[in-house]
Amino acid sequence: MKQKLSRSLFLIPALALLSIFVVYPVVNTIYLSFLSPEGEFVFLSNYADILTRREIVNPRGFARGFAFGALPHNLLWTLIHLPLTVFLGLVLAVILRHVKGKVIIKSVIFLGMVTPMIIAGVLLRFIFDGRAGIVPAVFSIFGVAPRTLTAHPDTALIALILGSVWIWTGFSMVLYSAGLGTIPKELNEAAQIDGATPQRIFFKITIPMLKPITTVVVTMTLLWNLRIFDIVYAATMGGPGGATNVLALQMFFYAFRHLEFNSAAVVATVLMFLAMVAATPMIRSAWRESQ
């Protein structure tokens, strides 16, 4: 009993901090999302208003192929960015396992990850610039007329997504590299003795053994995709014509440019619930391990 009590006492500082800096802001934000700017309780009507706005979901964008709205942009970002970074990270980790100078190569790939995202956004602006950028210069070798990819609504979003793949792949590569080091050599050796091909070993041993790592990589990438902000802010400010707008950026605009704090609270709450859904596999995995 005494031991339990002392344990609980040690929890108090952490709980207090969490309550002040996490629980209270979250509850207050959710509460704010149910209020009108005049402070009246309007329940879900803010959600109905915000989630049907052109900047959040733009049905016209689907017809012409760009500026779908912040919510579809986040989903699109996830659909393209997630599989690419997971796949590239895994492939690079496997390939670089037995390469000389792998530490240097991995460090170079990981550089994108340690670059501040706001700087990465500025870099992307120049990388895709029609006059100074390396990407249009490479395209021009194949006869594509150089143009600033981030200035055109039909290419701006895909340019930023692919640019962010470069930034984030280092993360999944490092995690998979660490994961590969934890697979017991005996398993591979036993499989080889039994006559298994390298492909079979990869798919039947390596991939299943890396499942906990994949859960972490997928979850962290999902969360990163949902909170993407600084790259877009620095590279395009969500433009042109809202073609690269994302939820976190729109939340920022609502709060600090439009000074519509209730609208910002709605987007923040939606983002929080999406993040909770995204984090569920990792939480379940951690729970199973603890059991």
Next chain:
Amino acid sequence: MKRLLMLTLLLVLVSGVALFAAEEESLVIAVPWAGAELEAFLPVLRAFTDETGIEVTAITLRAEDLAVFLPAQFAAGITVADVIFMWGWFIEEKARAGHVLPITGVIDPADFLIGALDPMTIDDQLYGIAYTGKVKPGFWYRRSFFEEHGLAEPATWEEFVALLEEIAQIPGIVAPIASGNGVGWPLSDIAEHFLIAFGGPELHKALIAGEIAWTDPIVEAIFADRLVPLLEAGHFGEPTEWTMAKALWWGNDYGLFNMGSWLTGMVEDPEDLGVFALPGTEGIVFGIDYAFIPAYTQRPAAAKELINFLATRGQVIQVGEGGHLATYIQVPLEAYPPVDAMVAGLLVDMVALPDLDDTIGGAFQLAFWDQLKFLWVAPEMLPEVLEILEEKAQ
């Protein structure tokens, strides 16, 4: 031992009084300038300190950054600085909410350009000052470039279009006009220039006041008949980060560059600069830097002294540093460097107008910048662009 204790106590007391006194005699001012622009502002603060003995520390905070945290600070009853430079619309909004110290009587409004203090005046109370400003006169060109290719300033719209076609034929030219980009404001300056030139100053004022719709046929015609054909003909270059666009224009990759008068302080040889407005233009945007005292300053008396100095004697010093035009009418023309005197001369016979998007602010300003970036690369989307602008202007 006792003596030592007494001495220590005395020291603590003296340093406490010194600290208190120092705090009493020092102010913090938040300015939007950095680098060379800040260096040009510091002589103003030094002159104020020499005159009053009050030290002033300048911190660089862009309006975009201030807009993020000032609302929270004001809600908590604190402020980052005693005097703050900020957007006019923001000051007005915060003044209405009681976060701005009234300064009625601190300066005499009759000493300022007509209309300059309008955005700072609410119900006959003054809430901020009009510091210096910059004009957006139209299209800059290099005299040497025009001389080399036998080009001349246009006197009619037809001559303007012919000039663009002539420039487009010059070898090495990417496009006749450089399009500065960034967050989008350089393009908004071009659009405003077209609206003033072909709709007159009254249309500009009506758009600011919300008295005319962006989808109105008059507005639509200016875009559809004047700006869009030039965009479709490729007379405007692809939007490029504006400082890079400036360098490319100065390197003769482009013939013309639409930019504010601060350009005079950004080129190697200001004497080589020439500028013209679209033929028939009767108004000119005069973007004024506004400053205010937050209601939460701990030193209101000293802050009022500073704001009075900035609005009056400070402007004389500031214009002498170059790149600024005074709103204080007592500033003599001799106070300006020659190139700025030329720019100041552009205001003669022109109606000085407030910057459209800076005055409306809020959601409209962002939409205006973003939609123009969109229009520049997709001119065929004009109806949708105007529809969105009208929606955000409501």
